[in-house]
Amino acid sequence: MLVWLFRGRLFALDEYGVLSPFMQAVTDISISMYAILGFFLLLLLLGMPNGCTATREGLLKAGFTNHAGEAPFLISKRKDSVNPDLTVWEFDPCGIPLGEWEDKRAEIETALNITIAKITWAEGRKIIRLYSAPAESDFPAMLPWDDKYLSPENFVLVLGQSLTGPVTVNLAHIPHILLGGSTGSGKSVLLKLLLMQSLRKGAEVYISDFKGGVDFSEVWHDRCHMCFTEETLLNTLDRLTAELEQRKARLAETGCANLDIYNSATGENLPRLIFACDEAAEVLDKTGRSKEDKELLSKIENRLATIARLGRAFGIHLILATQRPDANIIPGQIKNNLDFRVCGRADNVLSQIILDNTSAAELIPKDARGRFVLSDGTVFQGYLFNEEQL
Ligand SMILES: Nc1ncnc2c1ncn2[C@@H]1O[C@H](COP(=O)(O)OP(=O)(O)OP(=O)(O)O)[C@@H](O)[C@H]1O
Ligand SMILES: [Mg+2]
Structure with a gap:
Protein backbone atom coordinates (compact mmCIF):
# COMPACT_ATOMS: atom_id res chain seq x y z
CA MET A 1 0.00 0.00 0.00
CA MET A 48 -11.06 -21.28 11.21
CA PRO A 49 -13.22 -21.35 14.34
CA ASN A 50 -12.32 -19.18 17.26
CA GLY A 51 -9.55 -20.75 19.34
CA CYS A 52 -8.62 -23.33 16.72
CA THR A 53 -4.88 -22.96 17.18
CA ALA A 54 -5.11 -22.73 20.97
CA THR A 55 -7.22 -25.92 21.03
CA ARG A 56 -4.72 -27.76 18.89
CA GLU A 57 -1.80 -26.61 21.00
CA GLY A 58 -3.62 -27.58 24.20
CA LEU A 59 -4.24 -31.11 22.89
CA LEU A 60 -0.66 -31.33 21.67
CA LYS A 61 0.69 -30.37 25.11
CA ALA A 62 -1.61 -32.92 26.77
CA GLY A 63 -0.07 -35.56 24.49
CA PHE A 64 -3.30 -36.32 22.64
CA THR A 65 -1.85 -36.96 19.18
CA ASN A 66 -1.85 -39.59 16.44
CA HIS A 67 1.21 -41.68 15.60
CA ALA A 68 2.59 -38.88 13.43
CA GLY A 69 2.48 -36.53 16.43
CA GLU A 70 -0.42 -34.43 15.06
CA ALA A 71 -3.22 -33.24 17.33
CA PRO A 72 -6.85 -33.30 16.09
CA PHE A 73 -7.98 -30.26 14.18
CA LEU A 74 -10.95 -28.23 15.40
CA ILE A 75 -13.38 -27.73 12.50
CA SER A 76 -16.19 -25.92 14.29
CA LYS A 77 -17.44 -24.98 17.73
CA ARG A 78 -20.99 -23.87 18.48
CA LYS A 79 -23.75 -23.89 21.07
CA ASP A 80 -25.98 -26.97 20.93
CA SER A 81 -29.35 -26.11 19.41
CA VAL A 82 -31.29 -28.46 21.72
CA ASN A 83 -29.53 -27.75 25.01
CA PRO A 84 -27.87 -24.30 25.02
CA ASP A 85 -25.81 -25.18 28.13
CA LEU A 86 -23.78 -27.50 25.96
CA THR A 87 -21.08 -26.67 23.45
CA VAL A 88 -20.57 -28.87 20.40
CA TRP A 89 -16.97 -29.24 19.21
CA GLU A 90 -16.37 -30.90 15.86
CA PHE A 91 -12.91 -32.28 15.19
CA ASP A 92 -11.10 -33.77 12.26
CA PRO A 93 -9.82 -36.75 14.28
CA CYS A 94 -6.57 -37.02 12.25
CA GLY A 95 -6.78 -40.79 12.40
CA ILE A 96 -7.41 -41.10 16.15
CA PRO A 97 -10.18 -43.69 16.75
CA LEU A 98 -13.18 -43.01 18.98
CA GLY A 99 -11.97 -45.47 21.62
CA GLU A 100 -8.84 -43.43 22.16
CA TRP A 101 -10.92 -40.27 22.64
CA GLU A 102 -12.87 -42.09 25.33
CA ASP A 103 -9.67 -43.37 26.98
CA LYS A 104 -8.03 -39.92 26.99
CA ARG A 105 -11.17 -38.19 28.20
CA ALA A 106 -9.54 -36.83 31.37
CA GLU A 107 -6.58 -35.38 29.42
CA ILE A 108 -8.86 -33.70 26.89
CA GLU A 109 -11.03 -32.25 29.66
CA THR A 110 -7.98 -30.71 31.35
CA ALA A 111 -6.49 -29.44 28.09
CA LEU A 112 -9.69 -27.70 26.99
CA ASN A 113 -10.96 -26.87 30.50
CA ILE A 114 -14.36 -28.49 29.94
CA THR A 115 -16.46 -31.38 31.24
CA ILE A 116 -17.15 -33.84 28.44
CA ALA A 117 -20.76 -34.97 28.33
CA LYS A 118 -20.59 -37.20 25.27
CA ILE A 119 -18.28 -38.14 22.40
CA THR A 120 -19.69 -39.53 19.14
CA TRP A 121 -18.90 -40.01 15.48
CA ALA A 122 -20.64 -37.66 13.07
CA GLU A 123 -21.04 -37.71 9.28
CA GLY A 124 -20.13 -41.37 9.07
CA ARG A 125 -16.66 -41.58 10.54
CA LYS A 126 -15.27 -38.34 9.23
CA ILE A 127 -15.82 -36.14 12.25
CA ILE A 128 -15.60 -36.57 16.02
CA ARG A 129 -18.33 -34.65 17.80
CA LEU A 130 -17.73 -33.77 21.41
CA TYR A 131 -20.43 -32.30 23.66
CA SER A 132 -19.08 -30.30 26.55
CA ALA A 133 -20.41 -28.54 29.59
CA PRO A 134 -18.39 -25.87 31.43
CA ALA A 135 -15.64 -27.42 33.60
CA GLU A 136 -17.29 -26.47 36.87
CA SER A 137 -20.63 -28.13 36.02
CA ASP A 138 -21.31 -31.33 37.94
CA PHE A 139 -24.11 -33.69 38.85
CA PRO A 140 -26.30 -33.07 41.85
CA ALA A 141 -25.65 -35.58 44.68
CA MET A 142 -29.34 -36.48 44.60
CA LEU A 143 -32.11 -36.21 42.03
CA PRO A 144 -35.51 -37.00 43.54
CA TRP A 145 -37.96 -38.75 41.23
CA ASP A 146 -41.00 -36.82 40.15
CA ASP A 147 -43.93 -38.31 38.24
CA LYS A 148 -43.55 -35.67 35.56
CA TYR A 149 -40.39 -37.46 34.37
CA LEU A 150 -42.43 -40.53 33.37
CA SER A 151 -42.13 -40.97 29.60
CA PRO A 152 -45.43 -40.96 27.69
CA GLU A 153 -43.94 -43.20 25.02
CA ASN A 154 -44.52 -46.91 24.90
CA PHE A 155 -42.23 -48.59 26.21
CA VAL A 156 -39.67 -46.02 27.24
CA LEU A 157 -38.23 -46.14 30.75
CA VAL A 158 -36.32 -43.22 32.25
CA LEU A 159 -33.16 -43.84 34.27
CA GLY A 160 -31.78 -40.45 35.21
CA GLN A 161 -30.19 -37.30 33.90
CA SER A 162 -26.90 -36.88 32.08
CA LEU A 163 -25.28 -33.56 31.19
CA THR A 164 -26.95 -33.83 27.77
CA GLY A 165 -30.48 -34.54 29.09
CA PRO A 166 -32.60 -37.47 30.26
CA VAL A 167 -31.25 -41.00 29.84
CA THR A 168 -33.87 -43.46 28.62
CA VAL A 169 -34.18 -46.98 27.31
CA ASN A 170 -36.86 -48.24 24.96
CA LEU A 171 -37.57 -51.90 25.74
CA ALA A 172 -39.27 -52.32 22.38
CA HIS A 173 -35.85 -51.77 20.78
CA ILE A 174 -33.36 -52.90 23.43
CA PRO A 175 -35.27 -55.59 25.31
CA HIS A 176 -33.00 -56.62 28.19
CA ILE A 177 -30.96 -54.71 30.75
CA LEU A 178 -27.88 -55.55 32.82
CA LEU A 179 -27.22 -53.37 35.87
CA GLY A 180 -23.83 -53.79 37.49
CA GLY A 181 -21.69 -52.07 40.08
CA SER A 182 -20.09 -52.65 43.43
CA THR A 183 -22.06 -52.78 46.65
CA GLY A 184 -23.91 -49.60 47.56
CA SER A 185 -23.58 -48.11 44.08
CA GLY A 186 -27.36 -47.84 43.71
CA LYS A 187 -28.34 -50.88 41.62
CA SER A 188 -31.35 -51.86 43.69
CA VAL A 189 -32.70 -48.32 43.72
CA LEU A 190 -32.32 -48.05 39.95
CA LEU A 191 -33.89 -51.47 39.44
CA LYS A 192 -36.90 -50.43 41.51
CA LEU A 193 -37.14 -47.17 39.58
CA LEU A 194 -37.41 -49.13 36.34
CA LEU A 195 -39.93 -51.60 37.80
CA MET A 196 -42.09 -48.81 39.18
CA GLN A 197 -42.29 -47.25 35.72
CA SER A 198 -43.03 -50.64 34.15
CA LEU A 199 -45.94 -51.10 36.57
CA ARG A 200 -47.24 -47.63 35.73
CA LYS A 201 -47.15 -48.51 32.06
CA GLY A 202 -49.26 -51.59 32.65
CA ALA A 203 -46.60 -54.29 32.49
CA GLU A 204 -46.70 -57.41 34.66
CA VAL A 205 -43.65 -57.54 36.90
CA TYR A 206 -41.96 -60.67 38.26
CA ILE A 207 -39.28 -60.22 40.89
CA SER A 208 -36.79 -62.71 42.21
CA ASP A 209 -35.60 -61.53 45.61
CA PHE A 210 -33.28 -63.83 47.52
CA LYS A 211 -32.27 -61.21 50.05
CA GLY A 212 -35.24 -62.11 52.23
CA GLY A 213 -37.37 -59.09 51.46
CA VAL A 214 -34.77 -56.52 52.52
CA ASP A 215 -34.89 -54.69 49.23
CA PHE A 216 -38.49 -55.24 48.19
CA SER A 217 -40.95 -54.27 50.88
CA GLU A 218 -44.64 -55.26 51.24
CA VAL A 219 -45.76 -52.65 48.70
CA TRP A 220 -44.00 -54.64 46.00
CA HIS A 221 -45.44 -57.95 47.15
CA ASP A 222 -48.95 -56.62 46.53
CA ARG A 223 -48.24 -55.45 43.02
CA CYS A 224 -45.72 -57.91 41.64
CA HIS A 225 -45.23 -61.68 41.42
CA MET A 226 -42.47 -62.46 43.91
CA CYS A 227 -40.10 -65.46 43.97
CA PHE A 228 -38.27 -66.11 47.20
CA THR A 229 -36.97 -69.63 46.57
CA GLU A 230 -35.29 -71.44 43.70
CA GLU A 231 -38.32 -73.69 43.20
CA THR A 232 -40.77 -70.82 42.81
CA LEU A 233 -38.24 -69.07 40.60
CA LEU A 234 -38.07 -72.05 38.25
CA ASN A 235 -41.86 -72.26 38.31
CA THR A 236 -42.20 -68.63 37.39
CA LEU A 237 -39.66 -68.91 34.60
CA ASP A 238 -41.49 -72.00 33.30
CA ARG A 239 -44.67 -69.96 33.16
CA LEU A 240 -42.91 -67.14 31.37
CA THR A 241 -41.36 -69.41 28.75
CA ALA A 242 -44.72 -71.15 28.25
CA GLU A 243 -46.30 -67.74 27.73
CA LEU A 244 -43.53 -66.94 25.28
CA GLU A 245 -44.36 -70.05 23.24
CA GLN A 246 -48.07 -69.18 23.30
CA ARG A 247 -47.43 -65.64 22.16
CA LYS A 248 -45.15 -66.95 19.45
CA ALA A 249 -47.97 -69.13 18.10
CA ARG A 250 -50.52 -66.30 18.28
CA LEU A 251 -48.22 -63.84 16.52
CA ALA A 252 -47.44 -66.41 13.84
CA GLU A 253 -51.17 -67.10 13.27
CA THR A 254 -51.97 -63.43 12.81
CA GLY A 255 -48.78 -62.63 10.89
CA CYS A 256 -47.74 -59.93 13.35
CA ALA A 257 -44.06 -59.16 13.79
CA ASN A 258 -44.16 -58.07 17.41
CA LEU A 259 -46.36 -57.52 20.45
CA ASP A 260 -47.24 -53.88 19.68
CA ILE A 261 -48.37 -54.74 16.14
CA TYR A 262 -50.33 -57.72 17.48
CA ASN A 263 -52.08 -55.62 20.13
CA SER A 264 -53.09 -52.91 17.69
CA ALA A 265 -54.14 -55.40 14.98
CA THR A 266 -56.31 -57.57 17.23
CA GLY A 267 -57.47 -54.98 19.76
CA GLU A 268 -56.21 -57.25 22.53
CA ASN A 269 -54.03 -55.86 25.26
CA LEU A 270 -51.35 -58.40 26.04
CA PRO A 271 -49.12 -56.79 28.66
CA ARG A 272 -45.36 -56.72 28.56
CA LEU A 273 -43.84 -59.10 31.10
CA ILE A 274 -40.78 -57.94 33.00
CA PHE A 275 -38.66 -60.40 34.93
CA ALA A 276 -36.30 -58.69 37.37
CA CYS A 277 -33.59 -60.34 39.39
CA ASP A 278 -31.61 -58.44 41.98
CA GLU A 279 -28.30 -60.11 42.93
CA ALA A 280 -28.50 -62.38 39.88
CA ALA A 281 -25.04 -63.80 40.58
CA GLU A 282 -26.14 -65.04 44.01
CA VAL A 283 -28.97 -66.91 42.33
CA LEU A 284 -26.98 -68.40 39.48
CA ASP A 285 -23.69 -69.20 41.23
CA LYS A 286 -23.23 -72.98 41.20
CA THR A 287 -20.04 -73.22 43.23
CA GLY A 288 -20.32 -75.53 46.21
CA ARG A 289 -23.88 -76.62 45.40
CA SER A 290 -25.20 -80.20 45.41
CA LYS A 291 -25.89 -82.11 42.22
CA GLU A 292 -29.66 -81.62 42.44
CA ASP A 293 -29.23 -77.92 43.07
CA LYS A 294 -26.92 -77.64 40.10
CA GLU A 295 -29.54 -79.30 37.92
CA LEU A 296 -32.18 -76.89 39.12
CA LEU A 297 -29.89 -73.93 38.50
CA SER A 298 -29.10 -75.19 35.00
CA LYS A 299 -32.83 -75.26 34.28
CA ILE A 300 -33.19 -71.68 35.58
CA GLU A 301 -30.27 -70.62 33.41
CA ASN A 302 -31.77 -72.36 30.45
CA ARG A 303 -35.15 -70.56 30.77
CA LEU A 304 -33.39 -67.21 31.24
CA ALA A 305 -31.37 -67.86 28.08
CA THR A 306 -34.56 -68.60 26.12
CA ILE A 307 -36.17 -65.35 27.26
CA ALA A 308 -32.96 -63.42 26.54
CA ARG A 309 -32.87 -64.87 23.02
CA LEU A 310 -36.50 -64.68 22.02
CA GLY A 311 -38.20 -62.30 24.42
CA ARG A 312 -38.02 -59.07 22.42
CA ALA A 313 -40.74 -59.65 19.83
CA PHE A 314 -43.11 -61.15 22.39
CA GLY A 315 -42.68 -58.41 24.97
CA ILE A 316 -40.91 -60.48 27.63
CA HIS A 317 -37.95 -58.70 29.18
CA LEU A 318 -35.13 -59.37 31.62
CA ILE A 319 -33.57 -56.86 33.98
CA LEU A 320 -30.69 -58.39 35.92
CA ALA A 321 -28.76 -56.56 38.61
CA THR A 322 -25.56 -57.93 40.03
CA GLN A 323 -22.21 -57.16 41.62
CA ARG A 324 -20.50 -59.99 39.74
CA PRO A 325 -21.54 -60.59 36.13
CA ASP A 326 -18.50 -62.85 35.39
CA ALA A 327 -18.82 -65.25 32.48
CA ASN A 328 -18.65 -68.34 34.73
CA ILE A 329 -21.67 -67.11 36.71
CA ILE A 330 -23.84 -65.44 34.09
CA PRO A 331 -23.32 -67.52 30.95
CA GLY A 332 -22.56 -65.85 27.62
CA GLN A 333 -25.85 -66.90 26.04
CA ILE A 334 -27.72 -64.81 28.61
CA LYS A 335 -25.25 -61.95 29.00
CA ASN A 336 -24.69 -61.41 25.27
CA ASN A 337 -28.35 -60.57 24.85
CA LEU A 338 -28.49 -58.09 27.72
CA ASP A 339 -27.61 -55.23 25.40
CA PHE A 340 -28.42 -52.27 27.56
CA ARG A 341 -25.54 -52.14 30.03
CA VAL A 342 -25.48 -49.82 33.00
CA CYS A 343 -22.59 -49.74 35.46
CA GLY A 344 -22.37 -47.94 38.77
CA ARG A 345 -19.24 -47.38 40.84
CA ALA A 346 -16.82 -50.14 39.94
CA ASP A 347 -13.15 -51.04 39.63
CA ASN A 348 -11.41 -51.59 36.29
CA VAL A 349 -12.15 -55.31 36.15
CA LEU A 350 -15.86 -55.00 36.95
CA SER A 351 -16.28 -52.08 34.55
CA GLN A 352 -14.57 -54.11 31.82
CA ILE A 353 -16.87 -57.09 32.40
CA ILE A 354 -20.03 -55.00 32.25
CA LEU A 355 -19.25 -52.29 29.71
CA ASP A 356 -16.28 -53.72 27.79
CA ASN A 357 -14.31 -50.65 28.83
CA THR A 358 -12.97 -49.14 32.04
CA SER A 359 -15.05 -45.94 31.97
CA ALA A 360 -16.99 -46.70 35.17
CA ALA A 361 -13.73 -46.85 37.14
CA GLU A 362 -12.55 -43.59 35.61
CA LEU A 363 -15.71 -41.51 35.46
CA ILE A 364 -17.55 -42.33 38.69
CA PRO A 365 -16.16 -40.88 41.93
CA LYS A 366 -15.76 -43.34 44.77
CA ASP A 367 -18.25 -41.51 46.97
CA ALA A 368 -20.99 -41.15 44.32
CA ARG A 369 -24.25 -42.99 44.89
CA GLY A 370 -26.74 -43.51 42.14
CA ARG A 371 -24.19 -42.39 39.53
CA PHE A 372 -23.96 -44.67 36.50
CA VAL A 373 -22.34 -44.89 33.11
CA LEU A 374 -23.58 -46.55 29.88
CA SER A 375 -21.42 -48.46 27.41
CA ASP A 376 -21.20 -45.37 25.18
CA GLY A 377 -19.63 -43.35 28.01
CA THR A 378 -22.75 -41.37 28.95
CA VAL A 379 -22.59 -40.64 32.69
CA PHE A 380 -25.85 -39.98 34.52
CA GLN A 381 -27.29 -39.49 37.97
CA GLY A 382 -30.12 -41.93 38.58
CA TYR A 383 -33.38 -40.63 40.01
CA LEU A 384 -33.76 -41.42 43.66
CA PHE A 385 -37.13 -43.01 43.96
CA ASN A 386 -38.89 -43.42 47.25
CA GLU A 387 -41.06 -46.48 47.79
CA GLU A 388 -43.85 -44.38 49.21
CA GLN A 389 -44.21 -43.00 45.68
CA LEU A 390 -45.31 -46.41 44.42
N1 LIG B 1 -30.07 -42.40 42.69
C1 LIG B 1 -29.60 -42.24 43.93
N2 LIG B 1 -29.40 -41.00 44.42
C2 LIG B 1 -28.92 -40.85 45.68
N3 LIG B 1 -28.64 -41.85 46.52
C3 LIG B 1 -28.81 -43.10 46.09
C4 LIG B 1 -29.30 -43.36 44.78
N4 LIG B 1 -29.38 -44.69 44.61
C5 LIG B 1 -28.96 -45.23 45.77
N5 LIG B 1 -28.62 -44.29 46.67
C6 LIG B 1 -28.12 -44.52 48.03
O1 LIG B 1 -27.25 -45.62 48.04
C7 LIG B 1 -27.71 -46.61 48.95
C8 LIG B 1 -27.44 -47.99 48.38
O2 LIG B 1 -28.21 -48.18 47.24
P1 LIG B 1 -28.61 -49.63 46.74
O3 LIG B 1 -29.16 -50.43 47.84
O4 LIG B 1 -29.44 -49.45 45.53
O5 LIG B 1 -27.18 -50.19 46.35
P2 LIG B 1 -26.86 -51.58 45.67
O6 LIG B 1 -25.94 -51.29 44.53
O7 LIG B 1 -28.09 -52.34 45.39
O8 LIG B 1 -26.02 -52.30 46.79
P3 LIG B 1 -25.93 -53.88 47.05
O9 LIG B 1 -25.14 -54.43 45.92
O10 LIG B 1 -25.19 -53.98 48.36
O11 LIG B 1 -27.32 -54.41 47.12
C9 LIG B 1 -29.18 -46.30 49.13
O12 LIG B 1 -29.61 -46.66 50.41
C10 LIG B 1 -29.29 -44.84 48.95
O13 LIG B 1 -29.09 -44.14 50.15
MG1 LIG C 1 -28.86 -54.12 46.02
Missing part, protein backbone atom coordinates in the same frame (compact mmCIF):
# COMPACT_ATOMS: atom_id res chain seq x y z
CA LEU A 2 2.80 2.40 1.01
CA VAL A 3 4.78 1.74 -2.16
CA TRP A 4 1.66 2.27 -4.17
CA LEU A 5 0.70 5.49 -2.34
CA PHE A 6 4.16 7.00 -2.72
CA ARG A 7 4.83 5.75 -6.19
CA GLY A 8 4.62 9.37 -7.54
CA ARG A 9 7.64 10.36 -5.41
CA LEU A 10 9.55 7.24 -6.28
CA PHE A 11 9.07 7.88 -9.94
CA ALA A 12 9.98 11.59 -9.46
CA LEU A 13 13.47 10.56 -8.24
CA ASP A 14 13.98 8.89 -11.53
CA GLU A 15 14.49 12.13 -13.50
CA TYR A 16 15.49 10.51 -16.80
CA GLY A 17 12.40 8.30 -16.83
CA VAL A 18 14.43 5.13 -17.36
CA LEU A 19 13.15 3.32 -14.27
CA SER A 20 9.56 4.53 -14.39
CA PRO A 21 8.05 1.83 -16.63
CA PHE A 22 9.93 -0.84 -14.67
CA MET A 23 8.82 0.52 -11.27
CA GLN A 24 5.30 0.87 -12.59
CA ALA A 25 5.21 -2.77 -13.57
CA VAL A 26 6.71 -3.92 -10.24
CA THR A 27 4.22 -1.97 -8.14
CA ASP A 28 1.27 -3.10 -10.25
CA ILE A 29 2.22 -6.76 -10.01
CA SER A 30 3.08 -6.72 -6.30
CA ILE A 31 -0.12 -4.88 -5.44
CA SER A 32 -2.29 -7.42 -7.20
CA MET A 33 -0.33 -10.30 -5.66
CA TYR A 34 -0.77 -8.86 -2.20
CA ALA A 35 -4.48 -8.41 -2.87
CA ILE A 36 -4.94 -12.02 -4.00
CA LEU A 37 -2.86 -13.47 -1.13
CA GLY A 38 -4.62 -11.26 1.38
CA PHE A 39 -7.97 -12.43 0.12
CA PHE A 40 -7.09 -16.09 0.59
CA LEU A 41 -5.60 -15.42 4.02
CA LEU A 42 -8.79 -13.69 5.06
CA LEU A 43 -10.86 -16.64 3.81
CA LEU A 44 -8.66 -19.03 5.82
CA LEU A 45 -9.00 -16.94 8.97
CA LEU A 46 -12.77 -16.71 8.57
CA GLY A 47 -12.99 -20.47 8.01
